[in-house]
Amino acid sequence: MLVAQDLNKVYNNNIKNHVIKDINLTVEKGEYIVITGKSGSGKTTLLYLLSGLEVPTSGKVLFHDISLGDLKDKEISYLRRSKLGFIFQFYNLVKNLNVRDNIFLPIEYSKKMRD
Structure with missing residues (x-):
């Protein structure tokens, strides 16, 4: 199971750009989801956060009850390679x-x- 809890991502490039705001999402084993939206709406950023390629500004991502924020780079890489x-x-x-x-x-x- 993949869970996003109160996920936020803010980029500070001279101005505060709140790309992902308060996302809560649960994807069950075997479930397929589709993420759609306009160009620049945050789809890729959301995927990066859900896979551990990016770190959220706040909130957390859990994969089978393991917080991606608690894992080291090698552990996240292994998880992506083997499970995601x-x-x-x-x-x-x-x-x-x-x-x-x-x-x-x-x-x-x-x-x-x-x-």
Whole structure:
């Protein structure tokens, strides 16, 4: 289960930009969700927060009752590699790989890390 509790993200680039405000979300095991909105509405920021790629200004994200804020970078990376995943729409894909190979690349990397 993935839970966001009172999640907030504020960027301070000369002005206070409150991108994510008071988000509460629960995603149960096996459940699929869709995040939609206009460009610049905070969709990617929300994904970054839910995956531990970014740290919230306030609030917390729990994955199976473990707070991502309590984990070290290596632990969060392992969690993303082994338990979580999302595929970006455009960037962050390896250009010379097809869609299937882009999906399986982290899986192969994870196997090599265990070996």
